[in-house]
Amino acid sequence: MRVIQWATGGVGRAAIEGILLHPDLELVGCWVHSGGKHGTDVGEIVGTEPIGVRATTSVEEILALEADAVLYAPLIPDRDQVAALLRSGKNVVTPVGWFYPTEKDGAPLAAACAEGGTTLHGTGINPGGITELHPLVFSALSSAVTFVRGEEFSDIRTYNAPDVVRHIMMFGGLPEEAMGGPMLGLLSGGFIQSVRMCLDTLGFAADADIRTSQEVAVATARIETPIGVIEPGLVAGQRFVWEAFVRADCVVRIAVNWLMGEEHLEPAWSFGPEGERFEVEVRGDPDTFVTIKGWQPGTVEEGLVRNPGVVATAQHCVNSIPYVVAAEPGIRTYLDLPLIAGRAHPDLR
Numbered sequence: 051m052r053v054i055q056w057a058t059g060g061v062g063r064a065a066i067e068g069i070l071l072h073p074d075l076e077l078v079g080c081w082v083h084s085g086g087k088h089g090t091d092v093g094e095i096v097g098t099e100p101i102g103v104r105a106t107t108s109v110e111e112i113l114a115l116e117a118d119a120v121l122y123a124p125l126i127p128d129r130d131q132v133a134a135l136l137r138s139g140k141n142v143v144t145p146v147g148w149f150y151p152t153e154k155d156g157a158p159l160a161a162a163c164a165e166g167g168t169t170l171h172g173t174g175i176n177p178g179g180i181t182e183l184h185p186l187v188f189s190a191l192s193s194a195v196t197f198v199r200g201e202e203f204s205d206i207r208t209y210n211a212p213d214v215v216r217h218i219m220m221f222g223g224l225p226e227e228a229m230g231g232p233m234l235g236l237l238s239g240g241f242i243q244s245v246r247m248c249l250d251t252l253g254f255a256a257d258a259d260i261r262t263s264q265e266v267a268v269a270t271a272r273i274e275t276p277i278g279v280i281e282p283g284l285v286a287g288q289r290f291v292w293e294a295f296v297r298a299d300c301v302v303r304i305a306v307n308w309l310m311g312e313e314h315l316e317p318a319w320s321f322g323p324e325g326e327r328f329e330v331e332v333r334g335d336p337d338t339f340v341t342i343k344g345w346q347p348g349t350v351e352e353g354l355v356r357n358p359g360v361v362a363t364a365q366h367c368v369n370s371i372p373y374v375v376a377a378e379p380g381i382r383t384y385l386d387l388p389l390i391a392g393r394a395h396p397d398l399r
Contacts, residue, residue, distance in 0.1 A: 055080045056080075057123045060211065060360040067096055072371075073393055082106065090105050114138075119140060119374065121371070123146065132162075133159055141170070141374050143171050144170075144172055147172055147239065149174075149177055151381060166379075167379050169382050171377075174363045176200075185199065198333075199332075202305070203325075204359070205311060207310055209360075210353065210354045221275075221280070222275075225284075234262060238292065242260060247384075255296045258294045258301065265289045268285060269281065269316075291304070327341050327343055329341055
């Protein structure tokens with residue numbers, strides 16, 4: 051299957067590596083934002099030998115290229131771009147949205163799918179995995195489910211996107227700047243879809259009340275970080291929460307806990323003895339509690355070179371491509387696709 055990679059940030063570079071290793075996929079094109087990368091061999095962008103595919107900043111060139119799928123991974127999604135890709139006859143897999151869109155939100159893209167005979171699938175890790183796929187998978191082992199949860203506990207110092215961390219997430223800024231910043235709104239677009247997928251699939255009351263919240267922790271002493279020193283009184287930790295209530299009962303909880311380390315914080319948040327992790331919980335008969343390790347790097351320095359969570363996000367997209375190409379046209383979620391699996395290492399095939 052012929053695949054185009056759209057954007058070459060952290061997820062995009064990891065996706066290219068995965069596409070090159072996948073036995074069913076061939077990289078045939080690559081769109082880049084930076085003019086400095088235009089015309090560059092994609093192998094050079096990801097740090098390998100030349101592969102004979104050159105990056106381009108031309109959207110028209112990408113639309114005209116014959117391909118089965120586009121792995122669409124910009125920082126901020128553009129619905130018109132996605133619609134154009136779908137209308138051009140290319141299926142789209144993306145970690146930046148459309149995990150479980152409402153009929154209203156999805157209508158323009160559903161129309162583009164119908165016009166192009168193509169499929170759109172939103173996937174990833176958080177959202178796109180931990181926050182809806184995994185709770186639903188583990189719920190299959192319980193009856194009378196009363197509550198599901200997906201939650202991340204991560205050291206944000208390992209996320210090698212300093213402009214995003216500083217100017218969009220607002221770490222290192224004043225608490226009121228972070229609380230009034232864009233991050234909660236940007237995150238809610240995906241995480242509320244996760245909440246809704248859990249509510250609908252598990253059959254909780256249709257009028258469940260979905261609530262969002264944000265908390266910040268500030269530095270109590272100078273904290274050295276990859277984005278620079280965070281001075282006392284400035285934001286060094288954030289927690290974002292999305293919860294659904296049926297009357298007085300919380301039935302779905304999704305949360306992310308992002309800290310600039312565990313020292314010198316007020317409140318004195320920490321990861322606890324379990325350390326960085328992802329958690330999935332189902333309460334029912336019986337209860338299930340899962341701790342996932344391995345998607346966070348061992349050190350800050352390792353994460354700045356290659357963050358396993360970013361790689362996992364990319365590979366979930368890559369491994370979805372054959373299933374999305376085979377699916378019926380339209381917007382397809384995990385609920386519509388068969389079990390998605392990775393592929394064996396080339397040395398073991």
